[in-house]
Structures are given as structure tokens and as C-alpha cells.
Amino acid sequence: MTATLMDGRALSRQLLDATAERATAFQLAHGRRPCLATVLVGDDPASHTYVRMKVNRCAEVGIESRRVDLPASTATEELVGLLRDLSADPRVDGILLQHPVPAQIDERAAFEAIPAGKDVDGVTGASFAAMAFGDPGFASCTPGGIMRLLDAYEVPLRGRRAVVVGRSAILGKPVGMLLLGRDATVTYCHSRTVDLAAHVREADVVVAAVGVPELVRGEWIKPGAVVVDAGYNPGNVGDVEFDAAAARAGLITPVPGGVGPMTIAVLLSQTVDAAERHAQG
């Protein structure tokens, strides 16, 4: 292995520590803790695990969490109604709707019930547009975490070729827009892309965000390139063929311990941001 590991655990720990300090300062100033509402619909075991991790991390850094679990049979209207109630509640600073929701729910309609000021998970159209236009707003947490990792390792982006594999609304599309905002030349690849290998071979920065185990082969990686693996598949396998990629890359994120820990840290940091803004009126 020639690549240096991008240590998301260590960087997320720094961000969590800073967030804890800010949460304490907020409580001293305002007599209450910042508050994140988590909304989980249904029985998906992985989603339950993710929400539990987020709630635990909240407790660690001094953020109050309000957990709402809804049955798998919940209708869109019920979920939207709940999200509107949380939106109107002055004690709630941020709202997280755990993705994915059961199939009968219009996920986009649910996301859009969250006002931009409480969208600490960065899932609304308004947050996406803010990321795309370089305006103030909350980043989608995984893309925001990826940018923090790139910055921590001083990865140059201006004029570099970035290839994003995947085009989801909360990961691939926003991370591409954030890279574009930093003056990278950005290519979006996806399931319909012809000759993915040819695109990856040209990339200075590769972000794999598609959820297909080891789709990105190590031999495709340009020597010295930066490889960010935002995939997480069963068995601790990412979207990148790790060993072979690490033999060629300059920097690479491990799975687990790379992008994953950053996501929660950004969520909590943005929750304190939201609380501070709300307190300022």
C-alpha cells in the first residue's frame, strides 16, 4: 500500500470535540441544550442502528435529542404533519428524517416539509440549491464530511478533475456541486455511464457514492489520485476495491473509519449552528 489513509475517525473526533464545546457554551448562554429531533419510520434494522448511533453521539456532545419512531404503515400526510409540528416547535433546532422511508411514503414531500433553517441533514431542495450556488445553508452531511476530509488533507481542487460515481439527491449530486464550487472540473458517472473505467482513469479525485461493492476497481485509479469511498455495503466493504486502489492512490479513505464517522459529526455540528442562528432570532 502506497496511499496515506484519510482518517475520518480522528477528524470526526476533532469536530465532535469542537461541537461539544460549542454546545456547552450554547447551554450556558441560553439555558437549554441544542436539540435535534430524529424521525424514524418503520423497522429497517440498519436505519434503527443509524438513528441509535446519532442519538448516542448527541448525548456525548451535549445535544438534546428528541426521538420519534413511527410505524412502517405511516402515510405521507401523517409524516408531513409530524415534521410540520417539529418545524413549528421553538425547542427543536434541527430535524433529521432517517433515509430511506417505506415505499408508500413520498420521501421528497416529507423532506420538503422541513424548513431550511432546521434542515441540519441538508436534504431539502433549498439546501441543495444553496450548496450548488455557494449560498449560506446546511450541507448534506456526507458531502459536507467529504469536503472537510479533503480540506484536512489539503487536497487541491481548483482545476483538478473530479469524478463522482453516483447521482443520488443527498450524496452524489450535492458532493459534485460542492466540488464544482471549489473549481474542480466535475464529471458525474452513474449506472448508465459507458466505460466508467475510462472516466476514473483520468480523475485526480474520485468520489464513489453508489452503493455497489467494489464497483471502482483499483487498477482504474490514476497513480497518486485521491480516492474517497462513501459506499458502505454489508461486510465493511466500500464501493472501491480497497487494497488494489490503495496500492496506486495518494490518499484514500478506509471503510469503515473514513467518510462514515464524518457524516454524524457534520450533522451534530450543523445542529449547533442551527441552534445558534435560532437563538440570534
Next chain:
Amino acid sequence: MTATLMDGRALSRQLLDATAERATAFQLAHGRRPCLATVLVGDDPASHTYVRMKVNRCAEVGIESRRVDLPASTATEELVGLLRDLSADPRVDGILLQHPVPAQIDERAAFEAIPAGKDVDGVTGASFAAMAFGDPGFASCTPGGIMRLLDAYEVPLRGRRAVVVGRSAILGKPVGMLLLGRDATVTYCHSRTVDLAAHVREADVVVAAVGVPELVRGEWIKPGAVVVDAGYNPGNVGDVEFDAAAARAGLITPVPGGVGPMTIAVLLSQTVDAAERHAQG
């Protein structure tokens, strides 16, 4: 010249005719014409020309226009207040704020004062996100016109390489998202891109949307590629070196008479769309 011209004048005429029929039907059904409010700030001659063209086209197709001209010294708050008034006015179906506005105005704040349902020019963050996510909404007019041109000439997009030169909020970024939504592999190039030529040489579809005369050289065009020139520079010069590009391309838009006429036609078509939706409550 080997390329076939993509005739935006003819296609826009078809769309304007269809829009006129729908405007007439709307008037018969609802006792009023669809109404577009145009807002122009300042004295820029080109902007005055564009607004006059839009108002004239409205009259031709049976859309009422309400023209508001504001002095160059207008503050953001005044402009936002006016846009909110127009937003609240039930007789106004669509609102166009002519771009660009004078430098002291926060253009993004002004755009965002337009509600999604009246954003027939497709300039708000909500409209951008809808384009990016494939949700219902109004397209930015030039990107929407480009997609209609590509479809009219039956240009295949799935799996094809599309290169967008330019990344503005109302042209480059949204047209890239629309192409991505049609399963093209999309690369955003811009002023910081290293070796633009290399990107264009690989492109099956090139969209030039940057406002630099003849930036895209003809010799870069892959033989048989589709070239869409959304640039419009003084002297009827586009962003593409036309003659040399037309010698290699399969399809190419002329300047003028290509993308330009489509923009207004899409604006008016979307104004009738908005009126119909408002009438349905």
C-alpha cells in the same frame, strides 16, 4: 459544412403556436388571459431589449403582460417587496425578473422572493432542485429550450458524454442537471478547467454556455457530435467557432436562431402552465 442546423426559430414557432392555442382556451374557460409580470431594474440596453421582446411575444400569443420598470438605484428590499406583492396578486400567473440586476442588489435574494408556482423563468433554488431531482417544476428557460431542441432532433442522451461549458445558476448548472436526469454522463467545465479541449474532444454533446466569443474551437469537436451554442455575444457571435465546428458536427445550433428563440417560447409556455395550475387551485 456537414452539420445539420438545429432550427430554433422553427421549433419555437411551433411552441408559440401551441402556447397561443392554450392561452385562448384558458381565456375562454376562465374569462381572463394568463398574465406574466416582467420586472426590469435599471438602464441596461440589452435588458430593455430582452424585456421588450418578451412583452411583444406575450401580446402575440395572447398572454397579458404587466411590465414594471424600476430605477437603477433600487434597493434589494424594494425589489423584494415588489416581487412579494406580485407573488400575492392572484391576477399574476408568472413573474420574470430580468437578469442581470444592478450590482447593489442581492439577485439571489430577489429571485427567492418569487414562489415556485410563479417561477416561470425557473430561477429559484426550488426550481433548480426540481430540475436536479426530476421533480415537477418549471425549468430554467434556456436549459428547458435546449432540452426541447435536443428532443426535437431526437438526440440520444442515455450513456452519452455531455460536456457543459459554463456553470451559471440559470444556465450551465441546470442544463447539466437536466442532461444528467436523462442519463448522460455529464462533465461541467469552466474558467478553471485545465485543457478544455481534451474534454470537448470526448463529448458526444457539447453545450457552450459561458459567454466568451468562440471559446469552443471547431477543431475540438468530435466528428458527428451535437453542438449547442447558448452563448450570445456582440456581433451575433456565439461561444462556439461556428464554421469550423459545423464542418465536423452532426448537429449544431446557429447563432442567432438556435437556442435564443427557444428561451422566450419556453417562458411563455410555462406562463400558461402556471395559469392553468392556478386556475385549478
